[in-house]
Amino acid sequence: MGDDGEGVIVSGASGVSGQVVVGVDGSASSLAAVEAAAAEARLREATLKVVHAFVWPALHVPLGPSPLGPDDGGLRNEVETMVAQAVERARAVAPGIDVTSSVVSGEPLATLEVQSRSAELVVVGSRGLGGFVGLLVGSTAVHLAAHGRCPVMVVREEPRTDGPVVLGVDGSLSAEAATDFAFAEADLRKAPLLALHAWTPWNAPLPAPDEGPYAAAPGALAQDEERLVSEAIAGHRERFPDVPVTTEAVRGPSRETLIEASRSAQVLLVGARGRGGFTGLLLGSVSQAMLHHAHCPVVVVRGDV
Template identity: 75%
Template sequence: MSGLVVVGVDGSASSLAAVELAAREAGLRGAGLSVVHAFVWPAMHVPLGPSPLGPPEGGIRNMADHLLAEAVERARAVAPDVDVRHAVVTGEPLTVLEAQSRSADLVVVGSRGMGGFVGLLVGSTAVHLAAHGRCPVLVVREQPSAEGPIVLGLDGSPAGEPAVDFAFAEATLRKAPLLALHAWTTWNAPTPAPYDASAPYANPPGALAGQEERLLHEALAGHREKYPDVVVEHKTVHERTREALIEASRSAQLLVVGARGRGGFAGLLLGSVSQALLHHAHCPVAVVRGGDARR
């Protein structure tokens, strides 16, 4: 076994979709798959076994075992050659999955769980895990385009470098093209040095666009040589980042971003763009924290 993919399940349709994608990821990587259910009830001191008045197969613990067995069966149907493990782990979902992420190469979760409120686009576990997970976190949203590209959201910040490597590696595994997309506006472009109080308007026409184009090429430098089989399209657009990436996600099979961009506040674990994509993207979203991507 050359790695480990972990998927969190709770019996929801969203988590079963996550199981299928996680099984495919494990198959592509030649990795094992661990199907994990976070079992919160023991901490609440409620009876776990069947009721004396009910059927013997009833009870909360049996229900947990049943939903786990269903998830394992789904995984094996999708990727029969993958070594599938399973575990019921006592604890709150975020705590359990964050601990699992310490030894995993990838953690996969659904966008909403059984506890989600009607109308809530993405569950709190998915958002918090993307911020706190110790490895890349893949959040399954809508069904992806089977033939679409891997879309990589780039901003040129050092924190985004692990996301670049992750996206190239995913494109290699999936034999998919890669679209490297950098969106910028005059408000998020770096201020030229030396500081000019009238910047960015004092720059010659086209100067900022050229600067942002160079930033994109620099962010990709070295990766084309490392992944020579990946067909790369790079695109720089003068547009708000979240809108540009959400639109690109419509035809993508995966959207990859860093947890924070160059406009992020110090100490903020998950940037506003990443959060917006988790809520509104039209395909699965992989969030790769700086320093946490382990391939």
């Protein structure tokens, strides 16, 4: 294993399909991501690829051991040891999976964005070694959620093995893609699915121009929002008949409602942008809030990839 190279560590049966990628940097957060990624790979019968973005070659600093130090010193050996430890952690969590590892010369975001093009899921920790004190989620996690070419899981706090898969529903294109992922995820985990929609009169769709601002009958808005949730999951129940589904349309702010639901969730699924998103904005305010404050791993799914 070396710069731009891959070392394959076989641990389990061959013939699996798909690939889960996890970014590692030696931080405690990235090791938690490795554990979550290994569990996801086992569920999906996929290979797991452990990736480290090695920035030092671009800075033209010495990579080998110092002439005055031990033979196993130096940045290159340190990185290879760190990646090997991450692989061992993955094998301990999910002994039956196949694991590969890669050290790639480059910046983390660009490296993981490239990796996401051939992955079904990319997993990262909420904060890396470069995180500033007080910064709740690392810049790589936020930017990758916005730019990744596949769903991105950001691991926050200690993952649960019980509780529902929670899906944030808002009727947007991204939420439709998140719904597909959420049903599949619940099916893999043998977990119930909670399709949750939070609304207020201020974030509900505007009435048609010929209806007037006060045309709706009392209670009609709440009924419309409940219908939105039902329509969002329509067709998925038939494809995933073994997934128990609960739907809720809650009057209240989206951020606070989803954060509270995440306390008892295994994982929270959100679209990258909601129906109130601005054109050109790749990551919406609600999805960003989940990355910063949710109490479980968060998967951000873009609807345009």
